[in-house]
Amino acid sequence: MRFMTRSRAILLLAICAAPVACDAQQRRPGQNRQPTIPPPSITEYKPQSTLVVPEHEVPRARFPVVDIHGHPPTLDNPEAIERVLGEMDRLNIGVMVQARPSSGQRLRSQIEAVRAAGHEDRFVFFASLDLQDVGPGSGARIAAQLEEDVALGAVGIGEISKAFGLYNTKADGSRLQMDDPELDIVWETAGRLGIPVFVHTADPPEFFEPLDYTNERWLELAIFENRRFMDRDRFPSFDDLMDERDRMLMKHPNTTWILAHMGWHTADLGRLGEIFDAHPNVLGEVGAVLYDLGRQPRFAGEFFAKYKDRILFGKDSFQPDEYPYFWRVFETADEYFDYYRDYHAFWKLYGMDLPDDVLRAMYYENARRIIPNLPTTALPGERPE
Ligand SMILES: [Zn+2]
Numbered sequence: 001m002r003f004m005t006r007s008r009a010i011l012l013l014a015i016c017a018a019p020v021a022c023d024a025q026q027r028r029p030g031q032n033r034q035p036t037i038p039p040p041s042i043t044e045y046k047p048q049s050t051l052v053v054p055e056h057e058v059p060r061a062r063f064p065v066v067d068i069h070g071h072p073p074t075l076d077n078p079e080a081i082e083r084v085l086g087e088m089d090r091l092n093i094g095v096m097v098q099a100r101p102s103s104g105q106r107l108r109s110q111i112e113a114v115r116a117a118g119h120e121d122r123f124v125f126f127a128s129l130d131l132q133d134v135g136p137g138s139g140a141r142i143a144a145q146l147e148e149d150v151a152l153g154a155v156g157i158g159e160i161s162k163a164f165g166l167y168n169t170k171a172d173g174s175r176l177q178m179d180d181p182e183l184d185i186v187w188e189t190a191g192r193l194g195i196p197v198f199v200h201t202a203d204p205p206e207f208f209e210p211l212d213y214t215n216e217r218w219l220e221l222a223i224f225e226n227r228r229f230m231d232r233d234r235f236p237s238f239d240d241l242m243d244e245r246d247r248m249l250m251k252h253p254n255t256t257w258i259l260a261h262m263g264w265h266t267a268d269l270g271r272l273g274e275i276f277d278a279h280p281n282v283l284g285e286v287g288a289v290l291y292d293l294g295r296q297p298r299f300a301g302e303f304f305a306k307y308k309d310r311i312l313f314g315k316d317s318f319q320p321d322e323y324p325y326f327w328r329v330f331e332t333a334d335e336y337f338d339y340y341r342d343y344h345a346f347w348k349l350y351g352m353d354l355p356d357d358v359l360r361a362m363y364y365e366n367a368r369r370i371i372p373n374l375p376t377t378a379l380p381g382e383r384p385e
Contacts (some may be wrong), residue, residue, distance in 0.1 A: 007171040008305060032364065042219055049348070053335050055198040056351075058327035062362055064369035064379050065096035067286040068198070069159065069260060069314025071100050075110040082116045088122065092377035094364065095121075097371075099159040099198060099314070101128035103149050108179065111153045121375040126198060127154035128313030129165055139182045143189040150193050155371050157190055159199030159260055165201050175236075179247040187248070191255035194372050198285070201245045205267065208238040220343040238264075249279050256370050257282045258312060266292035269303045270330050276310050283366065286326070287316035291339055294329045294349030301352040312370075330354050330362070349368035 072084040073309060075098060102110065107125055114123045127149035129142050148156065157220045167175040178201070188199050202208070206217040215221065221228055229235040236244070242263070248255055262284040265272035276282060284307075286293065292302045304311060315323055320339045331349035339345050354362075364379045 001359060016315075019251045037324065038211045043348065044082075049336060050056070050308060051336050055337070056332045056334055057324065058331050059324050059346040060090070061092040061323075061327045061363060062331055062356070064092055065313050065363045066095045066097065066195060066371075066374070066379070067093050067315055068097045068312045068367055068371075069099050069285050069316050070257065070318065072095040072096060072098065072318045074100070074102075074106075075123060076106075076111065076113045078117050081114060081119060081123075084318070085119060091320060093369070095375060096123050097156070097314075097367075098123060099190070101126045101158055103128045103130070103145060106156060107149055108152050119321055120378040124155045124371065124374060125153060126156040126158050129157060129160065131160075131168045131176060131183075133171045134170070134176050134180065134182055136182070137173075142183070143185045146186065146189055147193070150195060155197045156198055156258075158196075158200075158258070160197070160199040162200050162203055164236060165244065166235060172248065178241075178244045179251065183248075184251065187255045188251040191252060194256075196256040196258050196283075196370050198258040198260060202238055202264055203229065204264050205238045214273070216346075217344075219346075223343055226290065246275065246279075249275075249282055251303045253279070253281055255281060258370075259284045260314070261285065261289050261316075264289075265299075268298075273303065273307065276307050283310045283312055283370065285312045286362070287314035289345075290326055290329055290349070291341075291345035291347070293352065294339065295345070295347050297329075297333075297350040297352040301354060303329045303355055304358050304362070309356045309366060309369075310367050311362045313362050319347075325349070330359060353360035 073080050075081050075084065084096065088094075097111065102125065110123075111120075111125055114120050127146055129146065131142075147153075164176070165178050168181075170176050187197065204217060206215050207221065207227050208275065209215055209220065210230055211221050211228060229238075233302075246262075257279070259275075259282060262272055263275065265275070265284075266289040272284060276284075313326075315326065318341075324339050328334060328337070329349055329351055331354065333353040334351040336348040336350065339347075339349050368374050368376060368379065
């Protein structure tokens, strides 16, 4: 696909070498005219769509869902558990993975509180890793802690935050690279225990690009200073981070990896397909990238069908009223409807109209396959092959 872009650029050059064609292009009517009244700023302009088309709100998912990327509040008390459970029932979320990871006593107190409330069939917990100041011997220590946490009841690792790759440093002060050999024993332990590793690497590629008026995420980057990674003296480039991540994946083919946010490759699904093809042990998760999927409903729909065994549902931040936007994009053929966060995307969304077998795979079947001991009482039964 990157080839196509290049050949298109060459074609354009060829056209512009012919003076007549370029001249005609320049004189397109109105092209260079300026507004005669002061234009609004980027934050002021809020055009209301006049399009009247069929609308299908989807308050509940069509099938019970495992939210692999859950960030509910800490579930160590009955009030928090019941409140989250009420929202899950309303949205048709069968099982929530607590992906705000914890370890030791914080992990134990949540597992025990959920059990005491009688809801251990609705929540599972992922373990955290202490990746601060990694030095000789750290890997064995982290792996031993992981074994303890899994014995307590953790069924996965993560979400490992983007700090891994961007900010975490080693004991000697250097940046901790994702493929650092000291951590090999941790990933091998996860593989041996049969638990998935859920990892968030980098951030959307635009966050690593110059903050100029061609950047698709200009508004978001203007709002959030801590999302700007374009300073190459402080941060690796997006592609360097992804290469580092891919070397880590390649070293551990017996470990199951879940790339948070589809690896931030949703603007280039062909690239994600190459990663899936090269690494059969890798899955992607759809949290917080709906803006990209909903602007390419046909191409993304074909991708989801082709890789239906590799995609997991996840939402990221726990805002119950935002889940139905995901159901609507995945389940309907609605056109040109609003997204929930304007600084992510200036565009409207379209429904992918995914078939039931693709929905089932993403919503719960893949999660059931890769998470050991996932409680299944809140999920549909196994379908005969
Ligand atoms: Zn997250």
